Amino acid sequence: MGRLIDCDWVLPPTGANLYFHTHVVLPTLLTLPLGMLLGPVAGYNSMILLMLSGAACVYRYFLRQTFGLRSLPAFIGGAMFGFCPYFVFKTHAHVNLVGGAFWGGCIGLLVRAYVRGRFGWRAGLFFSLCLWATFWTSFVEFYALLVVCSGIVFTFEFHRLVTHASCRLRDRLLFFAMVIPGFVSLASLVNAPDASTVDVGPFPNLQLSDLVIPPRLSFLWDDSFHASEF
Numbered sequence: 001m002g003r004l005i006d007c008d009w010v011l012p013p014t015g016a017n018l019y020f021h022t023h024v025v026l027p028t029l030l031t032l033p034l035g036m037l038l039g040p041v042a043g044y045n046s047m048i049l050l051m052l053s054g055a056a057c058v059y060r061y062f063l064r065q066t067f068g069l070r071s072l073p074a075f076i077g078g079a080m081f082g083f084c085p086y087f088v089f090k091t092h093a094h095v096n097l098v099g100g101a102f103w104g105g106c107i108g109l110l111v112r113a114y115v116r117g118r119f120g121w122r123a124g125l126f127f128s129l130c131l132w133a134t135f136w137t138s139f140v141e142f143y144a145l146l147v148v149c150s151g152i153v154f155t156f157e158f159h160r161l162v163t164h165a166s167c168r169l170r171d172r173l174l175f176f177a178m179v180i181p182g183f184v185s186l187a188s189l190v191n192a193p194d195a196s197t198v199d200v201g202p203f204p205n206l207q208l209s210d211l212v213i214p215p216r217l218s219f220l221w222d223d224s225f226h227a228s229e230f
Contacts, residue, residue: 024095026102026136027051048091054101056082062108066115085214096138103145106130110149114156119171124178132182 008015027047035043060078063069069077082100090097109127113119131149135142160167214220 024099024137026133027095027099048095048098051095051098051101052082052087052091054082055087055098055104058082058101058105058108062104062112066108066112097141099134099137099141102130102133102137103141106134106145107148107152110152113175114152117167119167119175121174121178124175127175128178128182131179132185135182135185 024047027050031043031047031050034046056078058078059081060074063074063077064071081104087098087100106127109123109130113123113127131142131145134145159165
């Protein structure tokens, strides 16, 4: 299985195993009809546009429904999230890291459920769809999302115990039970190649100044900036 997905078209001449490389299975399938109709360039561009605008819409909805922001501030906040420099920068090479529409929706639905007390199977269904949609967009973002969601649940549950806030256990169980059927997605990992072949440091040469330097594709970028490779 590992040999079938080795490709020397990326990272030549040694190549890379596409199993661990950029993959955007779900967004690709969603935009496949347009790509077949108008060509691969139109399909790719439409996928990028939908992923960016989708993240903006998701965050706008989150701000409106969770914190009750007015339309204009929520629209501005959504645009700043969906079209932030990081997402725009990653669209040229790492499309799998532009999945804010999915993981952002997952986090937003979870926080909204706790803040508004709106659990139940319907909210859980949308939460599950966003969670597993992240899995089929990026392994990296999926596993990071699990860590973040675990932290959110722990924080809100601890706050609920301290403040003695009322919340029906049955509703919360129904909410999280919707995630269970999606575990069938993990069957795709059965034939995964040995992950030890991937030897790339997660934060190579990271500098504190990188947090305030504009990205290279931004109009604010200047060659005088001393940014790290990361």
